[in-house]
Amino acid sequence: MKLLSVENIVKEYKIPGHKPIRILNDISFEVNEGEHVAIVGRSGAGKTTLLNILGGLDKPNSGDVKIAGVSLYKGFGAERRRNMIRATKVGFVFQSYHLMPELDIVENVILPTMTGYEKILNPRKRAKELLEKVGLGERLGHLPTELSGGEQQRVALARALICSPDIIFADEPTGNLDSSTGTEIMKLLFEINEKPLALVMVTHSSDAANMCDRVLVLDSTSITER
Numbered sequence: 001m002k003l004l005s006v007e008n009i010v011k012e013y014k015i016p017g018h019k020p021i022r023i024l025n026d027i028s029f030e031v032n033e034g035e036h037v038a039i040v041g042r043s044g045a046g047k048t049t050l051l052n053i054l055g056g057l058d059k060p061n062s063g064d065v066k067i068a069g070v071s072l073y074k075g076f077g078a079e080r081r082r083n084m085i086r087a088t089k090v091g092f093v094f095q096s097y098h099l100m101p102e103l104d105i106v107e108n109v110i111l112p113t114m115t116g117y118e119k120i121l122n123p124r125k126r127a128k129e130l131l132e133k134v135g136l137g138e139r140l141g142h143l144p145t146e147l148s149g150g151e152q153q154r155v156a157l158a159r160a161l162i163c164s165p166d167i168i169f170a171d172e173p174t175g176n177l178d179s180s181t182g183t184e185i186m187k188l189l190f191e192i193n194e195k196p197l198a199l200v201m202v203t204h205s206s207d208a209a210n211m212c213d214r215v216l217v218l219d220s221t222s223i224t225e226r
């Protein structure tokens with residue numbers, strides 16, 4: 001069953017005094033439920049831009065993204081639909097973890113439940129269970145700065161999973177980690193499937209790409225199956 005549908009995405013940046021730069025030109029592809037897709041491509045090819053558009057964090061100039069049949073960018077009420085999908089269907093993992101430094105790791109994991117879209121009966125309990133699953137059960141009261149990079153990325157993984165998403169978007173999730181820590185994170189990402197979980201992951205690691213079902217090569221003007 002189709003989960004993500006990417007339809008003719010165009011993205012341009014306009015910087016005053018310069019002519020617009022087209023970053024993505026007519027990008028289309030689909031991802032099925034539970035499918036794991038790697039996106040590779042040179043630096044500056046537009047991978048981060050694309051991933052942000054897929055997850056509703058950045059708007060395309062034209063084209064549309066549908067998640068579970070819901071359009072993120074077309075028609076009346078798109079912004080509300082986007083917020084709802086982002087809060088209930090999507091999890092994000094970033095290269096630099098993006099944890100809130102003043103919150104302990106349980107509070108960081110709970111944050112996505114505070115949008116009002118997702119009703120989780122006991123978010124604190126669920127956060128603790130997820131942190132135990134990623135091997136941080138002994139570190140619950142800690143601040144992110146008291147953890148290693150790999151441990152911080154585990155927290156980010158738990159945070160991405162708290163609302164039981166259908167799809168995770170990961171932007172170079174192992175990019176800041178040494179290779180053995182990166183492999184551990186990848187394993188976790190693939191193992192913690194509470195339900196069939198699709199993954200779209202930008203990566204420079206061929207090991208990580210090879211773990212996926214498909215590899216797509218992005219070259220700004222085109223996206224091709226490798």
Ligand SMILES: Nc1ncnc2c1ncn2[C@@H]1O[C@H](COP(=O)(O)OP(=O)(O)O)[C@@H](O)[C@H]1O
Pocket residue numbers: 013014015023041042043044045046047048049050
């Ligand atoms: N906010 C922005 N304004 C102008 N140009 C941008 C902006 N964000 C990204 N770009 C440009 O878009 C291109 C693609 O960036 P990015 O998506 O980060 O590439 P990648 O993740 O593949 O390295 C780069 O040339 C970058 O300079």
Ligand SMILES: [Mg+2]
Pocket residue numbers: 047048049
């Ligand atoms: Mg990038």
